Amino acid sequence: MADTSLFLNLGGAMVLAVLAGHGIRWALDAWVRLAPASSDEAEGAE
Secondary structure, three states: OHHHHHHHHHHHHHHHHHHHHHHHHHHHHHHHHHOOOOHHHHHHHO
């Protein structure tokens, strides 16, 4: 019984870590897409 509880706790922690990773990835993708181009990048493109 103790092993089952341990595995459930480890599985739950892994699920939370995966969900947090996906959330961070989603937030960074949105931030990069919405960020305005900096003046350095705009000058280099010309």
